[in-house]
Amino acid sequence: MLKILMRTLLILLAAGLISGALYWAVNSSSAQAALGAFGGRGGRSAFGAVAGLGNFDRPGSVLSIFSGGVRGQDFRGGGAAQTLALTDILVKLGLIGLLTLVVVGLQRTIARFIKSRKSAKAAGGSG
Amino acid sequence: MLNRTNLLIDIGIFAGFLVAMEPGLTGVPIHEWFALALAGATIVHLLLHWRWIVGVTRKFFHNLFHNSRLQYVVDALLFVAFTIAMMTGLMISRSVLPLLHITVTRNFFVWTRLHDLSANLTLFLVGLHFALHWDWVARMSKRYLVFRRPAFSQARPAQYDQPASTPVKIDPTRTGK
Numbered sequence: 474m475l476k477i478l479m480r481t482l483l484i485l486l487a488a489g490l491i492s493g494a495l496y497w498a499v500n501s502s503s504a505q506a507a508l509g510a511f512g513g514r515g516g517r518s519a520f521g522a523v524a525g526l527g528n529f530d531r532p533g534s535v536l537s538i539f540s541g542g543v544r545g546q547d548f549r550g551g552g553a554a555q556t557l558a559l560t561d562i563l564v565k566l567g568l569i570g571l572l573t574l575v576v577v578g579l580q581r582t583i584a585r586f587i588k589s590r591k592s593a594k595a596a597g598g599s600g
Numbered sequence: 601m602l603n604r605t606n607l608l609i610d611i612g613i614f615a616g617f618l619v620a621m622e623p624g625l626t627g628v629p630i631h632e633w634f635a636l637a638l639a640g641a642t643i644v645h646l647l648l649h650w651r652w653i654v655g656v657t658r659k660f661f662h663n664l665f666h667n668s669r670l671q672y673v674v675d676a677l678l679f680v681a682f683t684i685a686m687m688t689g690l691m692i693s694r695s696v697l698p699l700l701h702i703t704v705t706r707n708f709f710v711w712t713r714l715h716d717l718s719a720n721l722t723l724f725l726v727g728l729h730f731a732l733h734w735d736w737v738a739r740m741s742k743r744y745l746v747f748r749r750p751a752f753s754q755a756r757p758a759q760y761d762q763p764a765s766t767p768v769k770i771d772p773t774r775t776g777k
Contacts, residue, residue, distance in 0.1 A: 480650055484643055491680055492687040499710050558625035562618050569727040576731035 606648055607740045613641050617726060621719065629695040636696060639686050646679075671732045678725040685722050688715035 616638050623631035646653065656672045690697060691704050691711040704711070730737065 477647060480647055481643055484646055487679070488683045488686075491683045495684055495687060495714075499707055499714070558622040561622055562625070565618060565621065565723060569723075569730055572724075572727040573731040573734055576728065577734050 602648075603740055604744050607737075607744055609641065609645060609648065610737075613638065613645055614726070614730070616641065617722075621723060632689065632693055632695045635686065635689055639682075642682065671729075674725060674728050674732060678722065678729055681718050681722040681725055684718040685715060688712075688718060691715075 616634065619625060620631060620635045620638050626634060652668075653672075653675075656668050660669065660672065688711045692708060692715060693704075697703065
């Protein structure tokens with residue numbers, strides 16, 4: 474039990490270190506200047522203005538879990554977002570499937586290549 | 601048994617991740633709480649694979665070209681990307697942090713942009729993570745998820761396995777004759 478607790482704390486510590494470093498990077502002025510190279514507009518935001526974010530991204534607005542105000546609407550205020558979201562999930566699944574196919578194919582090709590090279594070497598050595 | 605638990609948890613995390621990636625499907629408040637639960641499930645996933653993590657960490661520099669080394673690098677990057685997605689998500693939170701009376705209004709647009717970037721990177725790395733562990737996933741799915749009908753000879757009761765020419769002995773005491 475203590476072991477599990479210690480391991481969990483270790484994971485949280487690692488996550489905390491990453492988060493702390495990122496928080497420092499975003500809030501320190503020198504890091505912001507560096508990030509501004511990605512397209513900052515007039516110092517408003519390090520990454521530049523994010524257009525058309527609608528109601529969701531207005532700072533200060535608070536949503537409760539029971540409000541469900543955004544459900545059925547996308548971030549830009551458009552409707553039928555749930556249908557779009559389902560399509561998006563399918564697209565993402567497809568992309569992951571495609572990536573898996575490519576990676577597994579590559580792995581098998583490399584393994585076959587190494588195996589054939591080894592067998593060729595062994596055949597050369599024996600002859 | 602542990603493999604089965606691992607497989608079920610992994611399927612749950614994968615499905616949960618896909619749903620959490622679509623706030624339009626659930627609404628933002630559920631998206632936030634769901635993502636927090638996903639972080640908890642990820643910790644459980646890491647705890648269940650702790651031996652593998654420690655084992656590969658120890659021999660990381662021993663064997664340069666090894667599959668587990670690549671898996672380790674991808675997994676480490678995935679952990680970083682997921683942590684950033686969670687942290688930036690909390691910074692732009694509209695439901696979780698306000699509940700704790702914490703509001704962050706500084707650099708809101710930066711956090712939003714970083715959240716989008718890290719979430720997309722996490723998706724790509726999840727795909728890579730899945731692909732690199734494909735052999736394990738396929739093996740375990742075959743073992744635990746695919747329903748296999750027993751072979752015909754095993755499904756039949758033993759008495760039907762006698763050749764057709766063999767006469768069937770009838771016990772007269774049982775037939776009542």
